[in-house]
Amino acid sequence: MAAPHFTYNLHTCQYEPVYLTGKRLLKKSAVFLTLALIISSATFSWYMNRFSPIEEQLQRKRNKALLAQWQALNNQVAGRQKTLTTLAEQDDHTYRVILDLPALSAGQRLAGAGGAEKNYPAEVRKYPLILESYKQIDRLKHQAEVEQQSFNQLSETATIKNTMWASRPAIQPVDNRELTRLHTTFGLRMHPIFNVLMDHKGLDFTAPKGAPVYATGDGRVSMAYFSGSYGNVIFIDHGFDYETRYAHLYKFNVTPGQFVKRGQLIGYVGNTGISVSPHLHYEVFYKGQAVNPIYFFQRDLSNLEYRKLIQTAGKSESSLD
Ligand SMILES: [Zn+2]
Incomplete structure (x- = not known):
């Protein structure tokens, strides 16, 4: 039997022990369980509102889509990088050889490339992968500018050489058929x-x-x-x-x-x-x-x-x- 608790009896003017019967115990347990259920439900509802599994799933999907887009952009940058490298090789080993111009040195191609890290926005610097992508795109832009300047020089030189080749005395002044x-x-x-x-x-x-x-x-x-x-x-x-x-x-x-x-x-x-x-x-x-x-x-x-x-x-x- 559970230990009694005491209550004051107004008729006898005495504290008297009160023993819980099975019925009272059942009633108290029911009250306790009901309160526990209410508190648990409230807690669960708050958690569900704040950390909804649906939101979480949507967020994961968004992250996955963003990652795929970032990788696609990275692939495009890598593709353009490859194209520019091929152009630079053709520039040095073909066009400049034909036009008798020296190849661009590595120093000329890299001069001014890339900036200090502090020049990038703080939001970018927080994420090393994104920062590296920014740097790669900047290198690409610089390489494209160098190549554009080089092709301008090639174009100007070709125009001058064309004029020079056309101007240089290079044929007979009298046709062979007339020549005795x-x-x-x-x-x-x-x-x-x-x-x-x-x-x-x-x-x-x-x-x-x-x-x-x-x-x-x-x-x-x-x-x-x-x-x-x-x-x-x-x-x-x-x-x-x-x-x-x-x-x-x-x-x-x-x-x-x-x-x-x-x-x-x-x-x-x-x-x-x-x-x-x-x-x-x-x-x-x-x-x-x-x-x-x-x-x-x-x-x-x-x-x-x-x-x-x-x-x-x-x-x-x-x-x-
Ligand atoms: Zn003569």
């Missing part, structure tokens, strides 16, 4: 009229009077006039320190100041000035010095034409002026 003789005497030779040793600063192309004479490179006609020795002569300034002269012409097809393209008809073979027969006296100057024009015939001759040129040149070693 090529006098290859460049330098000291016996002058055909004065009969003394004199410097011959060009080549003589023998062709019929009126045969077309062509500009050997792009340039500007700086002079077209009659000279006592040259006869009717055209000077073309090609830029890049090159100049060509076409002498003893029958007549002109250009005027001073006119721009001409390589292969453009500029005049006709003649016998004006100091000359013994119709021919074109052709000179090439580089940096003010006469150079042998034969070294510049490289752009338009087939093997057959070159053989004919050599055979024609073999017919005579004297000059005609």
Whole structure:
């Protein structure tokens, strides 16, 4: 039997023991259990409101989606990085080699890449993975900027080289089909009229009077006039320190100041000035010095034409002026 508790009896004016009967015990237990159930339910309800498994599941799904997106972005960055690396290799080993430019050094490519960590927002610095992604994207941006500047330089150089290649004297001024003789005497030779040793600063192309004479490179006609020795002569300034002269012409097809393209008809073979027969006296100057024009015939001759040129040149070693 459970221990009694005492209660005051007003009729007997005494404290008397009260013993719990089975019925009273059952009643008290029921009250206790009810209270316990109410408190448990309230606690469970509060927990469910605050930490709902549904919210948790949704949050996990969101995290998973965010992770997948972050990985996809990382893959894209890695792909662009690979593309830029390939471009840089082509730049150094192909384009710069063709255009005779030095390859960019690692220092030039990395100069200014990446910033101090403190420059990134605090929210980014809290997460090392996100911070690394930011740094990787910044490196990519820098590499793309370097490559863009490099391609600008390549483009400018290609434009200059194109102009230079087009301007350089590189074809024969008289067509092989018109050519009957090529006098290859460049330098000291016996002058055909004065009969003394004199410097011959060009080549003589023998062709019929009126045969077309062509500009050997792009340039500007700086002079077209009659000279006592040259006869009717055209000077073309090609830029890049090159100049060509076409002498003893029958007549002109250009005027001073006119721009001409390589292969453009500029005049006709003649016998004006100091000359013994119709021919074109052709000179090439580089940096003010006469150079042998034969070294510049490289752009338009087939093997057959070159053989004919050599055979024609073999017919005579004297000059005609
Ligand atoms: Zn000559």
